[in-house]
Amino acid sequence: MGYPLIYCCPCYKYWNYLVKWFKRIVIALFSLTLLGIGAIVGAYFYVLPDLPDVNTLKTVKLQTPLRIYSSDGKLISQFGEKRRIPVAFEEVPPLLIDAVLDTEDARFFQHHGIDPIGITRAAIILITTGKKSQGASTITQQVARGFFLSREKTYIRKVKEIFLALKIEKALSKEQILELYLNRSFLGNRAYGVGAAAQVYYGKELKELELPEMAMIAGLPQAPSAANPIRNPSRAINRRNWVLGRMLEKNNITQAQYSAAIQTPVTAKYHGAEISLYAPYISEMARDYLVDKFGEEEAYTGGFNVYTSIDSKLQLDAQHALRNNVYSYDQRHGYRGATAVLWTDTPLETSNILTRLKQTQAFQGLIPAAVISIQEQGASLLTSAGETILLDWQGLKWARKFISNKRQGRAPKTAGQVLKIGQQVWLRNNGEFWQLSQIPIVSSALVSLDPHNGAIKALVGGFSFHTSQYNRVTQARRQLGSNIKPFIYTAAIEKGYTLSTLINNAPINNADTRQGTAWRPKNSPDRYTGPTRLRVGLAQSINVMSVRAMRYASLDTAIDTLVKFGFNRKDIPRNESIALGSNSVTPLQVVTAFSTFANGGYKVESYFIKSIEDSYGNVIEQSKPTIACTPNAESLPSIDDDPFAAMAEEFTQTEQAINIDTNSCGSPDTRYAKRVISEQTAFLITQALKSVIWGGGNWSKGTGWNGTAWRASRVVKRHDIAGKTGTTNESRDTWFSGFNPKLTTTVWVGFDDHSKELGRTSWDANGAKDQISAAEAGAKTAGPAWNEFMKDALAGTPEEPSTPPEGIVSVRIDLATGKLTRKTDYTSKFEYFISGTEPKAFAIEASESNNIFIEDSADELFQ
Structure with missing residues (x-):
C-alpha cells in the first residue's frame, strides 16, 4: 500500500517547513508580547514612585506676573520675569486652535494621550538613523513634560511622559488639557502662553489676531528662539507658511485664505507690558507691600492684581504740574550750559552726528540735539531722530547764565550768547513751542488724597524715577516751616483764642533760653504792625504771632496737638522753634494732617491699596478705610x-x-476716623486758611491786604480752596499744603542735599511780567505746582459752599480791635466764632494808643 500523493510530493516538505516556522514566529511574537507587556508593567512599577499626582493639574497655579492698576483699571506696572495672560479655552479663537493642532498634534481629539502612529514613526527614524526624536510627543505628553518633567532626551523620561499622559487623559478633559498647553508654552521674548504672545508680538488681544498672526504664534512652541519673528524674521516666515500649509492640508483654511496669508509680511514687533498709566513711585510702593506680605517669589509669580486708590486723571495732572514747576524753577535760575561738545572746527557728517546723539537717551520729555547753525535770535538743531528743529528766540531768551543758586548772569540778547555750533544740548516741547532745556537738579514731591477716607489719589515722589527711586512723599523727612502754623493756631483756638483775637505783632525780646542760645524769631519780611487779628496773622504767616500763640497755648499743649494730627512726638523738638516748623516730617504726614481741616476734624488714615485679587480673580484683600464721620447709635x-x-x-x-x-x-x-478737633475749630481754621489765598480788607479804601498764597486765587479761581505756604530758614525747604472739601494736596520743593539752599533770582529782562523773582519761598516755589494741579483736578466740579456747622455764630467786628461794632463800612466785617466766644464789648471810636514794642509780659493785652 503506497502513501498518498501529497506525502510524496516535494511540496509537503516545503509546507511542513512553513508550518514549523510559522509556529516559531507565533511563539516568538507571543513571547515578545509577553515580554513587552512585562516590560511595560515593569517600567510602570519602576517609575510609579516618581510619578506625580496629575490631579494637581486641576488646580494648577500658572506663574503670572504681579500687575498694579489704578482705581479706574489703568495698568500702572507689571513685575515678574514671565509674561503670561491666562485665557480660558472658550476665549481662544477656533482658527488658532486649528493652527496649533494641525502643527503639533492633528489627532489630538482622537487619541488617548499617546499616538501609536507617531510612536511608530519615531521608532522607524530611531532604527534607521540612530537619532532620538520628539516627533511622537502628543500635546498631552508635552503638558506632562512641561508641568512634571525635564526636557532631557532619555528613555526613562519618555516612559514617565507616556504614563503621565495616560493618567492626564483620565483626569482631565481634552479642552482642559489644551487650555493648559496654550497657557503654559514658552513662545519667546518672555511670553508664556498664546495670550501673552499676542500682546508681546502684536500688541493685541487674542480675538483681534489675523490668520497670519495666529499661524506665526502656532509655529513658535517648537523653536521659540530660532523661529522668533523679531530676532529671525526670515526663518519665522518660513515656519509660519509651513503652519499655513498644514492648515490648508487639513482643510481648516481655504486656498484663498492660504494664498493671501503667505503673502502677508511679518508685522511682529516687541510690545512691552501694556502700561496705560506711568506712575512708578506708587507702583513701587505696591510692589514693596506685596513682597512684604507674600515674599518675593510668590509676589512676582502668583498672578496678583493690585488695585490702588490712584485716580489716573489726577495722577497725570500731578505729574504734569510737578514737572512744569521743577522746569520753571530750574529755568529762572539760569542755564548751566551744553551737555557735550560734538565738534569744534570741522563739522561732523550727519550720520556721525546721529550716531553720537543716539548714545544719549531721551529723558522725561527732553531729547538730545546738536546745534548745526545759529542765527541772530534763533538756531537750527538736529535731533537724534534726524529731525531739524528751528529754535526761535522765544525758546532761547530765558537762558541767562547760571552762576549759583543765588546769582544769574545778564539776560542774553542773541542766540550766540547762549549756543555754539557743535554743542549737544537738550530740547523740550512745552506744549506751545520748542525750547532749550536742561535736566533739573532740584527735587520735588506731590501727594493728594481724599480727606474723607484717606485714599491717595495722586502721588509723585520725585521729578524722575529713572534717576532716583527715592520716594520723597514717604521717605523724605524735611523741616515743615510755616506749614506748621495752622496746627499751632488750632491749639490756641482750643485754648480760648478766636479769629479776631489781637496778638502782638512786635519783636520778641524775651528770648527762649531752652535752645541753648538766645532765640529771637523775626518776621519775614522783617516788618511789625502791632496788635493784629489772628486771622491776618495766619494768612500773612507772621512768625512772632505764631510764637506768641504757642506760648499762650503752652509748649506741651502745642506738642500734644501736633501729635493728635499724626506727627511723631519723637520728631518734635521740645522748644519754641516748633512754632515756626522746626520739626521734620514727610509730605504724606503733612497732607494727612491738613485733611483734618478739610473733613471737619477727623484724622483719617492714608492708604493706597483698594483691593488685591489672586490669579483667579478672587478678592483676597479689601481695604477698610477710616471714614471721616460720626457713627450713629444704630x-x-x-x-x-x-x-x-x-x-x-x-x-x-x-x-x-x-x-x-x-x-x-x-x-x-x-x-x-478718630475725631481730634471739634468741627467748629476745623471750620474756623479753614476760614483763616482761605484768607491765605484771598486776603481781606477793602482795596478801594486802601485797607486791602494779600495772604501769602494770593497767586492761587488768580490761577485756581475758586472760593472753596484753602491753604498754607511754608518756608524754612535759608529756603532749604518750601511747602504748599491746601484743600477744598473733596481733595487735599501737599507739594514740597527742595534739594535732596539738605545743605543746599533754593536761593533767589534776580529780575529777568527777558522774562514775563508776572515772573517769579527774589528769594525762593513756599508761595513762589511750591505754590505754582499746587495751583496748577488743583486747577486741573477741580476743573468741571462745582464749588462747595461754606456752611458753618452748628455751634458757630457770626457777628460784626471792628477790624482794628476785633471787638463788636455797629459800623457797617469798610472798617468792619462779619467774623465767625464758636458760640460763647464772640466778643462782648463794643469798640470805641477813639482807642488808646499802645506802644507796639512792649515786652512779652504785656501780651495778655492782645488775647
Missing part, C-alpha cells in the same frame, strides 16, 4: 455684645463733650 454694636463697644460709647461721649454736630453715617463694619 451702627454701633451693643456693649453687652462687643467688648470694644465701651470704647465706642466713650468716643460718643467725647463727641458730645466738645459740642459738635454729629453727622451720622456708616454701618456696623465701618471703620471710623
Whole structure:
C-alpha cells in the first residue's frame, strides 16, 4: 500500500517547513508580547514612585506676573520675569486652535494621550538613523513634560511622559488639557502662553489676531528662539507658511485664505507690558507691600492684581504740574550750559552726528540735539531722530547764565550768547513751542488724597524715577516751616483764642533760653504792625504771632496737638522753634494732617491699596478705610455684645463733650476716623486758611491786604480752596499744603542735599511780567505746582459752599480791635466764632494808643 500523493510530493516538505516556522514566529511574537507587556508593567512599577499626582493639574497655579492698576483699571506696572495672560479655552479663537493642532498634534481629539502612529514613526527614524526624536510627543505628553518633567532626551523620561499622559487623559478633559498647553508654552521674548504672545508680538488681544498672526504664534512652541519673528524674521516666515500649509492640508483654511496669508509680511514687533498709566513711585510702593506680605517669589509669580486708590486723571495732572514747576524753577535760575561738545572746527557728517546723539537717551520729555547753525535770535538743531528743529528766540531768551543758586548772569540778547555750533544740548516741547532745556537738579514731591477716607489719589515722589527711586512723599523727612502754623493756631483756638483775637505783632525780646542760645524769631519780611487779628496773622504767616500763640497755648499743649494730627512726638523738638516748623516730617504726614481741616476734624488714615485679587480673580484683600464721620447709635454694636463697644460709647461721649454736630453715617463694619478737633475749630481754621489765598480788607479804601498764597486765587479761581505756604530758614525747604472739601494736596520743593539752599533770582529782562523773582519761598516755589494741579483736578466740579456747622455764630467786628461794632463800612466785617466766644464789648471810636514794642509780659493785652 503506497502513501498518498501529497506525502510524496516535494511540496509537503516545503509546507511542513512553513508550518514549523510559522509556529516559531507565533511563539516568538507571543513571547515578545509577553515580554513587552512585562516590560511595560515593569517600567510602570519602576517609575510609579516618581510619578506625580496629575490631579494637581486641576488646580494648577500658572506663574503670572504681579500687575498694579489704578482705581479706574489703568495698568500702572507689571513685575515678574514671565509674561503670561491666562485665557480660558472658550476665549481662544477656533482658527488658532486649528493652527496649533494641525502643527503639533492633528489627532489630538482622537487619541488617548499617546499616538501609536507617531510612536511608530519615531521608532522607524530611531532604527534607521540612530537619532532620538520628539516627533511622537502628543500635546498631552508635552503638558506632562512641561508641568512634571525635564526636557532631557532619555528613555526613562519618555516612559514617565507616556504614563503621565495616560493618567492626564483620565483626569482631565481634552479642552482642559489644551487650555493648559496654550497657557503654559514658552513662545519667546518672555511670553508664556498664546495670550501673552499676542500682546508681546502684536500688541493685541487674542480675538483681534489675523490668520497670519495666529499661524506665526502656532509655529513658535517648537523653536521659540530660532523661529522668533523679531530676532529671525526670515526663518519665522518660513515656519509660519509651513503652519499655513498644514492648515490648508487639513482643510481648516481655504486656498484663498492660504494664498493671501503667505503673502502677508511679518508685522511682529516687541510690545512691552501694556502700561496705560506711568506712575512708578506708587507702583513701587505696591510692589514693596506685596513682597512684604507674600515674599518675593510668590509676589512676582502668583498672578496678583493690585488695585490702588490712584485716580489716573489726577495722577497725570500731578505729574504734569510737578514737572512744569521743577522746569520753571530750574529755568529762572539760569542755564548751566551744553551737555557735550560734538565738534569744534570741522563739522561732523550727519550720520556721525546721529550716531553720537543716539548714545544719549531721551529723558522725561527732553531729547538730545546738536546745534548745526545759529542765527541772530534763533538756531537750527538736529535731533537724534534726524529731525531739524528751528529754535526761535522765544525758546532761547530765558537762558541767562547760571552762576549759583543765588546769582544769574545778564539776560542774553542773541542766540550766540547762549549756543555754539557743535554743542549737544537738550530740547523740550512745552506744549506751545520748542525750547532749550536742561535736566533739573532740584527735587520735588506731590501727594493728594481724599480727606474723607484717606485714599491717595495722586502721588509723585520725585521729578524722575529713572534717576532716583527715592520716594520723597514717604521717605523724605524735611523741616515743615510755616506749614506748621495752622496746627499751632488750632491749639490756641482750643485754648480760648478766636479769629479776631489781637496778638502782638512786635519783636520778641524775651528770648527762649531752652535752645541753648538766645532765640529771637523775626518776621519775614522783617516788618511789625502791632496788635493784629489772628486771622491776618495766619494768612500773612507772621512768625512772632505764631510764637506768641504757642506760648499762650503752652509748649506741651502745642506738642500734644501736633501729635493728635499724626506727627511723631519723637520728631518734635521740645522748644519754641516748633512754632515756626522746626520739626521734620514727610509730605504724606503733612497732607494727612491738613485733611483734618478739610473733613471737619477727623484724622483719617492714608492708604493706597483698594483691593488685591489672586490669579483667579478672587478678592483676597479689601481695604477698610477710616471714614471721616460720626457713627450713629444704630451702627454701633451693643456693649453687652462687643467688648470694644465701651470704647465706642466713650468716643460718643467725647463727641458730645466738645459740642459738635454729629453727622451720622456708616454701618456696623465701618471703620471710623478718630475725631481730634471739634468741627467748629476745623471750620474756623479753614476760614483763616482761605484768607491765605484771598486776603481781606477793602482795596478801594486802601485797607486791602494779600495772604501769602494770593497767586492761587488768580490761577485756581475758586472760593472753596484753602491753604498754607511754608518756608524754612535759608529756603532749604518750601511747602504748599491746601484743600477744598473733596481733595487735599501737599507739594514740597527742595534739594535732596539738605545743605543746599533754593536761593533767589534776580529780575529777568527777558522774562514775563508776572515772573517769579527774589528769594525762593513756599508761595513762589511750591505754590505754582499746587495751583496748577488743583486747577486741573477741580476743573468741571462745582464749588462747595461754606456752611458753618452748628455751634458757630457770626457777628460784626471792628477790624482794628476785633471787638463788636455797629459800623457797617469798610472798617468792619462779619467774623465767625464758636458760640460763647464772640466778643462782648463794643469798640470805641477813639482807642488808646499802645506802644507796639512792649515786652512779652504785656501780651495778655492782645488775647
